[in-house]
Amino acid sequence: QVQLVQSGAEVKKPGASVKVSCQASGYTFTSYDINWVRQATGQGLEWMGWMNPNSGNTGYAQKFQGRVTMTRDSSINTAYMELNSLRSEDTAMYYCARGAYCSGGDCYRRELDYWGQGTLVTVSS
């Protein structure tokens, strides 16, 4: 069965960086994009960007451009999201989710059908 398992909770100081991992299993890792979505406590869902595990191509929401980097290690079916220059407003639950299907060089937009369990990132001095 498809599973996305994320790394554990992190506590960081303002200005630091955090790197969250998302290990996929139960499907061909390179065939689907990984998206990252965050949610501050009691708030709604905010899409951060996508990463294609086959090509390494990425697309980021403008809000996070220059501060976020999404990468992968296909040898261990793991995607990463690194966020720099952390501030208190970045305190949130971060989720990875499976998205677009890619085959033969083409990718097809689709819903986010499987989600990781979430990683709580707390930014506090």
Add this chain to the structure above:
Amino acid sequence: DIVMTQSPDSLAVSLGERATINCKSSQSVLYRSNNKNYLAWYQQKPGQPPKLLMYWASTRKSGVPERFSGSGSGTDFTLTISSLQAEDVAVYYCQQYDSTPYTFGQGTKLEIK
């Protein structure tokens, strides 16, 4: 960016009654070349990640109870729960995946009356 607006923000419905949640996009999410609406609905219970309920606006994900249905096209969409059960208490989100950034509605909190 496509803005997704849900209504109402919160909703209280009696057990066994119908619940209806609306979602409006600031521009059409209907892709004319395949006649598909790039619109999904998610359910999120406290302490859990979102769970996909519907995609292509009206296709139920395998395993989702038949009391959940989705409708609409273009810019106006509806999620309906035909007979509310206690386990349906949650926050519901619509999301467009027609163009990046893939935006979500603000959420609708569904409670038992």
